[in-house]
Amino acid sequence: MSEATEQQKQFSIQKIYMRNMSFESPNAPEIFTQQVQPQLEIDLNVESRTLEDHVYHVVLRVTATTKMEDKTAFLCEVEQAGVFTIIGFDEGETSYLIGVQAPNALFPFAREAISSLVAKGGFAPLLLEPVNFEAMYAEHIQQLQAQQATKQ
Numbered sequence: 001m002s003e004a005t006e007q008q009k010q011f012s013i014q015k016i017y018m019r020n021m022s023f024e025s026p027n028a029p030e031i032f033t034q035q036v037q038p039q040l041e042i043d044l045n046v047e048s049r050t051l052e053d054h055v056y057h058v059v060l061r062v063t064a065t066t067k068m069e070d071k072t073a074f075l076c077e078v079e080q081a082g083v084f085t086i087i088g089f090d091e092g093e094t095s096y097l098i099g100v101q102a103p104n105a106l107f108p109f110a111r112e113a114i115s116s117l118v119a120k121g122g123f124a125p126l127l128l129e130p131v132n133f134e135a136m137y138a139e140h141i142q143q144l145q146a147q148q149a150t151k152q
Helices: 003-008 091-120 133-151
Strands: 010-024 039-052 055-068 071-087
Touching (some): 091 133
């Protein structure tokens, strides 16, 4: 690829912001007296849409639910969002940037927000493990291809 073509490619962050956050502890304060090992479930979702030519809105939704036996200790949901400019990439590369690189940029902000919310709710800070968005994206592409194959 020529140097001129490379210079025309751009992936940049215009804005990162908190779109939505919530924390619920429906069984507090009684839940604080239990001595049961909590069970954590994490759900991740990435949504995107085009705002205008070359400008994309990406939302990373992280939901953390912790239960102690059959009672919910807490439910924490964060929607970390960003506006990204993507210029000069083909459709596949743009899809990859939206599905992998944008969530990678958003995740540290979502991780910090969840840790802070959980701590403010009276629980030990929740430190989320790193996420392999590339593997999630590859799985999503495989599912789409399988769906297209069954429609034919």
